[in-house]
Amino acid sequence: MRLSKLFKNAPTVNVTGLCFDSRKVQKGDLYFCLPGMTYDGHDFIAQAVEKGAIGIVHSKEIENKLEGAVYIRVEDVVLAMNQCARIFYAKPSDKMTMYGITGTNGKSTCANIIKYIRELKEPCGYIGTIAIEYGKVRLAPDLTTPDALFLQKKLSDMVRAGMKSCALEVSSHGLAQHRVDAIRFDVAIFTNFTYDHLDFHGTMDSYFNAKSILFKDLVKENGVSVLNVDDDKFEDLKSLSKARVVTYGMEKECDYRAINVRIDPESTTFDLVYQENIYHVKSSLVAMYNVYNLLACIAALHQTGMDLAIVLQACANIPQIEGRMEQIDCGQPFHVIVDFAHTPDGMEQMLRYGRHIAQNHRVISVFGSAGKRDIAKRKVFGELADQYADLIILTEDDPRDENPKDIACQIKEGIQNTPSVFVEDRYEAIRQAIDNASDGDVILILGKGDEPFMYHTEGRVPWTGDNNCARECLAQAGYTKE
Structure with missing residues (x-):
């Protein structure tokens, strides 16, 4: 697409792609200098031009403009990028x-x-x-x-x-x-x-x-x-x-x-x-x-x-939605439910439902709380589980560079009456919940749903998903109906 179709009075050079990450620029791309919380795209103009950017959309004054690219100054780069993307991809x-x-x-x-x-x-x-x-x-x-x-x-x-x-x-x-x-x-x-x-x-x-x-x-x-x-x-x-x-x-x-x-x-x-x-x-x-x-x-x-x-x-x-109130049925005589619930309201809705269908049986909850995210809700999670569950198994949940045990201790501040244990490895926590369940019990595995990754100190690493993990643990326990 011609650059002149994206910006009035711009040269008629050909734009073959749009990009805001200088590391991913390809020859013919239009590069947008997005301001960020950590980095500013204006600092990487040279890298974008070296990689072949045909144009630079910026909002700050640029003193040393490298040859080989057209420079277009706008008041709001984010707004310009949205408008260009809409036109470039034909609305x-x-x-x-x-x-x-x-x-x-x-x-x-x-x-x-x-x-x-x-x-x-x-x-x-x-x-x-x-x-x-x-x-x-x-x-x-x-x-x-x-x-x-x-x-x-x-x-x-x-x-x-x-x-x-x-x-x-x-x-x-x-x-x-x-x-x-x-x-x-x-x-x-x-x-x-x-x-x-x-x-x-x-x-x-x-x-x-x-x-x-x-x-x-x-x-x-x-x-x-x-x-x-x-x-x-x-x-x-x-x-x-x-x-x-x-x-x-x-x-x-x-x-x-x-x-x-x-x-x-x-x-x-x-x-x-x-x-x-x-x-x-x-x-x-x-x-x-x-x-x-x-x-x-x-x-x-x-x-x-x-x-x-x-x-x-x-x-x-409506088919069962992966990781959202997903009932794992492998022929076991107890309920296993996986849900993405990671907010106080979502947790309470799930725990309340578990309590409703458990009737006189136990509710076993398996969950944690994300590291480097909203610390205040950790104690609230403990209070909610304390109100509805009969056994609480605390475990890792995207701990990032926080210690999962420290996160669990903060959750425990809200637990007064319900027995609770900390099992750091999430796979092992789910396995212990299944091994501990009796006929009619309800196991609630909350927080990750079907997500195939976990955030640790080293970044995003593969995770089997709570739903797949539950199936594997049920198979290990001898249940293989699904």
């Missing part, structure tokens, strides 16, 4: 029905529900914590919401692969760092707002302000905001949203409301009230929070043209 989000899902918990589940049901009508892609999927392509994820250049490239790939829609998890980090500014969403879904990410955002107000960007920027024609009417932030988001608002919930009157909810160990049923009509819904997903997730997806899919009867019928057959 892919304009060519698909785009679902953006944000909230503290439930993003992955909602995105996967939407992908599964939407594909009954047309090809649908997915980008999020679990994977990047479209057609026959399945790629490992990096961040929940990848950087702007990667996003536009993948959305372009999806369009070329025949995708007509896409479900995208939108994290608060991604919003605050402007990774989705150039994406035009048709639907913005809000799941819930609870304590999380204060190590990055600093305050709950700052965290909420980041989430709200998705709804403030929803400007696509016929766009719709799908909001949880039972959440404390509902009124704030309703007033901020520039698009039409559709509501869902259970406790208050709303557009899509669930009543008569019944949660069983292997299924959920409820009655959906929509425009004074009542529809019976059955789903393979369990737990009360998944009723909210289902309602959000039902509303979003229905509002974007899918027949309500088809959507509700599909709810009964």
